[in-house]
Amino acid sequence: MAAHRDKKGRPVVAITGMGLVTPLGIGKADNWKKLTAGQSGIRAITRFPTEGLRTTIAGTVDEVYEDGMVSSELSQKLALLAGREAIEESRIGVSGDFPGPLFLAFPPIEIEWSQRFALAAASGANEKIEYGDLVRVAANPQFHDFYEESKYGVVPEHLAETFGTKGSPISLTTACASGATAIQLGLEAIQRGECEAALAIGADGSITAESVVRFSLLSALSTNNASPQGASRPFSKNRDGFVLAEGAAALVLEDYDHALARGAKILGIVEGCGEKADNFHRTRSSPDGKPVISCMRNALADAGVTPDDVDYINAHGTSTPENDKMEYLGVSTVFGEKIKTIPISSNKSMIGHTLTAAGAIEAVVSVLTILNQRIPPTINYQVPDPAIPLDVVPNVARDAKVRRVISNSFGFGGQNTCLVLTGEPA
Amino acid sequence: MNTAREVWITGVGLVSALGEGLDQHWDRLMAGGPPPYDDKTFAPYITFPLVPVSFDSQIPKKGDQRQMEAWQRIGVYAAGLALTDAGIAKNTEILDKTDMIVAAGGGERDVAVDAAILTDARKVENRDPFVNERLMSDLRPTLFLAQLPNLLAGNISLVHGVVGSSRTFMGEEASGVDALRVAHSRIAAGQSEISLVGGAYNGTRWDLVLLFRLGTPLLEPPFRPVWDRGPKGALTLAAMGAFVVIESRAHAEKRGARPVARLASIQSSRNLRKPGDAEATLRAEWNEIAGQVKKDGAVVISGASGAEPATSEERSVLAAIGLPVRATATHIGNGMEAQFLANIALGCQAVRAGTLFPGSGSGDVGQAPANGIRQAVVTSVGHWRGEGLALIERIG
Numbered sequence: 001m002a003a004h005r006d007k008k009g010r011p012v013v014a015i016t017g018m019g020l021v022t023p024l025g026i027g028k029a030d031n032w033k034k035l036t037a038g039q040s041g042i043r044a045i046t047r048f049p050t051e052g053l054r055t056t057i058a059g060t061v062d063e064v065y066e067d068g069m070v071s072s073e074l075s076q077k078l079a080l081l082a083g084r085e086a087i088e089e090s091r092i093g094v095s096g097d098f099p100g101p102l103f104l105a106f107p108p109i110e111i112e113w114s115q116r117f118a119l120a121a122a123s124g125a126n127e128k129i130e131y132g133d134l135v136r137v138a139a140n141p142q143f144h145d146f147y148e149e150s151k152y153g154v155v156p157e158h159l160a161e162t163f164g165t166k167g168s169p170i171s172l173t174t175a176c177a178s179g180a181t182a183i184q185l186g187l188e189a190i191q192r193g194e195c196e197a198a199l200a201i202g203a204d205g206s207i208t209a210e211s212v213v214r215f216s217l218l219s220a221l222s223t224n225n226a227s228p229q230g231a232s233r234p235f236s237k238n239r240d241g242f243v244l245a246e247g248a249a250a251l252v253l254e255d256y257d258h259a260l261a262r263g264a265k266i267l268g269i270v271e272g273c274g275e276k277a278d279n280f281h282r283t284r285s286s287p288d289g290k291p292v293i294s295c296m297r298n299a300l301a302d303a304g305v306t307p308d309d310v311d312y313i314n315a316h317g318t319s320t321p322e323n324d325k326m327e328y329l330g331v332s333t334v335f336g337e338k339i340k341t342i343p344i345s346s347n348k349s350m351i352g353h354t355l356t357a358a359g360a361i362e363a364v365v366s367v368l369t370i371l372n373q374r375i376p377p378t379i380n381y382q383v384p385d386p387a388i389p390l391d392v393v394p395n396v397a398r399d400a401k402v403r404r405v406i407s408n409s410f411g412f413g414g415q416n417t418c419l420v421l422t423g424e425p426a
Numbered sequence: 427m428n429t430a431r432e433v434w435i436t437g438v439g440l441v442s443a444l445g446e447g448l449d450q451h452w453d454r455l456m457a458g459g460p461p462p463y464d465d466k467t468f469a470p471y472i473t474f475p476l477v478p479v480s481f482d483s484q485i486p487k488k489g490d491q492r493q494m495e496a497w498q499r500i501g502v503y504a505a506g507l508a509l510t511d512a513g514i515a516k517n518t519e520i521l522d523k524t525d526m527i528v529a530a531g532g533g534e535r536d537v538a539v540d541a542a543i544l545t546d547a548r549k550v551e552n553r554d555p556f557v558n559e560r561l562m563s564d565l566r567p568t569l570f571l572a573q574l575p576n577l578l579a580g581n582i583s584l585v586h587g588v589v590g591s592s593r594t595f596m597g598e599e600a601s602g603v604d605a606l607r608v609a610h611s612r613i614a615a616g617q618s619e620i621s622l623v624g625g626a627y628n629g630t631r632w633d634l635v636l637l638f639r640l641g642t643p644l645l646e647p648p649f650r651p652v653w654d655r656g657p658k659g660a661l662t663l664a665a666m667g668a669f670v671v672i673e674s675r676a677h678a679e680k681r682g683a684r685p686v687a688r689l690a691s692i693q694s695s696r697n698l699r700k701p702g703d704a705e706a707t708l709r710a711e712w713n714e715i716a717g718q719v720k721k722d723g724a725v726v727i728s729g730a731s732g733a734e735p736a737t738s739e740e741r742s743v744l745a746a747i748g749l750p751v752r753a754t755a756t757h758i759g760n761g762m763e764a765q766f767l768a769n770i771a772l773g774c775q776a777v778r779a780g781t782l783f784p785g786s787g788s789g790d791v792g793q794a795p796a797n798g799i800r801q802a803v804v805t806s807v808g809h810w811r812g813e814g815l816a817l818i819e820r821i822g
Contacts (some may be wrong), residue, residue, distance in 0.1 A: 151598065217566075283571065
């Protein structure tokens with residue numbers, strides 16, 4: 001049998017396993033049930049005291065969190081859960097011996113306040129505490145764990161060892177587009193013929209008081225603390241910011257012929273990917289929308305398809321005033337007249353914004369949308385924004401013929417990445 | 427897909443404790459003076475502060491400089507040097523299609539705010555709410571953007587207009603190797619024509635001295651070269667920024683670019699660092715390229731970190747290879763994500779200048795080959811994980 005090639009003559013890249021953890025639950029089945037039931041995973045934060053914070057709600061994954069965990073530990077646990085589900089579903093390799101590289105989208109981590117206070121206490125400094133006092137006691141073996149919990153290279157190393165992935169594990173960040181970038185790197189590696197499979201994971205369990213403060217100070221977060229489940233309102237006129245959330249998704253990417261040869265179930269195809277950096281501002285998109293438009297067009301061109309071939313848009317849809325307006329400008333320019341009829345919904349209305357993990361989570365949901373021929377809604381859509389006339393699949397899931405999805409991811413620092421996903425070729 | 431396209435390095439930007447630009451670095455190294463370390467600021471630990479730099483020349487807007495912390499300014503500056511060296515600075519047509527992979531660490535914290543909160547919290551009964559309130563009132567809103575790793579790439583897009591694509595890898599030394607490896611593979615395979623690749627690091631910060639001291643010995647006086655820091659080894663945290671522009675030969679020739687060197691091969695690997703692991707991995711990588719290396723015209727530019735036993739294991743592999751060796755961290759310190767790119771930059775200069783600076787320490791062996799240097803083997807044995815190896819070749 002001749003090898004399958006895409007329209008560009010490249011190996012076709014299939015998805016043969018997927019794993020998902022979000023504030024809605026652990027595993028794809030539970031998540032899909034809740035996503036199509038229009039449930040919200042946002043709640044009041046109970047993990048740490050929220051007095052003094054402007055925002056006190058988030059999509060924390062409380063089922064996975066254990067007392068005293070720092071961000072790197074929780075994020076790693078989320079990544080492990082999603083990775084295991086994906087690898088088990090794909091039935092690729094043998095346990096602990098994944099036949100390809102790891103691409104991990106992971107939050108930047110650092111020493112946390114609990115650790116700083118432990119060091120300060122050990123320093124015995126009584127008057128003024130300086131960093132030098134903390135350094136003085138740092139070599140004490142009791143603090144060695146802080147080192148491994150705060151270095152960037154450690155979690156990818158642990159995951160590579162656990163899953164038995166091949167080669168140097170790549171840990172990456174492109175802010176809120178990171179999950180999509182992890183998939184893109186795996187896609188490209190298989191297209192280059194470097195490997196027959198790759199494990200792409202996006203994970204983020206980094207909700208701490210300080211992370212809430214940082215986003216609050218940038219006025220990025222919803223302050224609708226009174227109504228957690230109604231706070232994330234993408235494309236609504238009364239949207240007031242995004243809701244921080246945690247979660248992870250993993251995808252086993254595999255050369256289509258390799259997957260066929262071993263009789264794997266094909267869940268979907270990563271047909272194309274596009275990216276474009278924006279040099280307008282550190283946190284805001286270019287007002288003319290050009291980078292976002294280019295990004296989507298690059299993805300469609302990479303897949304060798306046109307806007308007419310797309311049945312559904314999985315929006316970045318953060319629920320910030322700025323993003324949703326910009327995304328409308330982008331999709332309406334790219335899709336033209338068709339934008340009046342194509343459904344576009346935001347998973348973040350239910351899950352919140354899982355930052356580093358979002359692009360991977362939304363790719364998994366996009367594939368579930370194709371597999372189930374059912375589109376998860378944009379919930380909390382009570383007050384439409386007249387400046388954003390879109391079919392957002394308001395509040396209730398919808399059965400629809402969905403063969404091809406474009407999934408958008410845009411982030412701080414001018415990061416834009418779009419994926420084109422489709423079902424198994426007929 | 428064509429996987430055999432030749433990849434050229436056409437621009438190099440380097441700034442470290444030794445100076446800025448390849449010529450300044452080489453002049454200082456060839457002069458053989460004492461390394462430019464600082465044993466006072468973070469005493470008892472030795473660090474390598476950045477040489478004084480006029481950031482205005484590459485980051486003209488003061489507003490942009492204010493929005494960045496030191497590590498980002500260093501990186502944006504070095505990226506500008508590389509783009510200028512490649513002759514594509516301000517060339518919007520090329521920059522619009524220039525891809526970018528940055529290896530980045532985290533940004534600096536506001537250590538004054540941290541220290542004040544730690545001090546004041548001691549008298550407070552209900553600590554967590556107190557910290558919440560102080561963070562809300564004391565943190566500068568824009569500090570977050572100076573802490574996010576991907577905002578180095580974001581600032582390069584803003585200041586220099588590199589917007590083809592933007593990806594940021596994390597994870598100490600190995601991330602620098604992987605950044606260059608992925609960019610190289612993409613060009614070799616026809617997925618990209620031209621890429622800016624690099625990293626920046628500012629290790630002359632209390633928050634990073636703290637992080638590394640938690641798990642790794644840091645060098646205390648007297649200063650010793652990386653090879654000679656005793657059985658436990660030691661690092662010297664440093665500030666540096668290093669970027670290269672790499673492109674397909676066809677793309678370089680079409681625009682009339684002057685090549686610095688050919689990036690012939692690059693590999694990266696990991697292992698669990700059981701005794702002998704680093705040695706075995708590096709040897710396996712060497713075996714992959716050994717057939718391409720002509721021993722009478724090649725040198726090793728070593729990325730040995732000074733950590734043990736990794737440094738001793740690397741020395742054992744290099745001794746068996748038998749090429750002249752120079753370790754650069756003795757002279758510029760440990761720049762983590764930026765280290766490998768800095769070493770690539772110095773490797774470029776070795777093949778371009780054809781000279782080799784005086785050895786320093788027991789692992790620096792051999793002299794510059796009599797008939798010049800045509801190849802540089804660049805190593806990266808990370809202080810904790812990651813073994814990388816690249817081969818750079820003179821063109822023409």
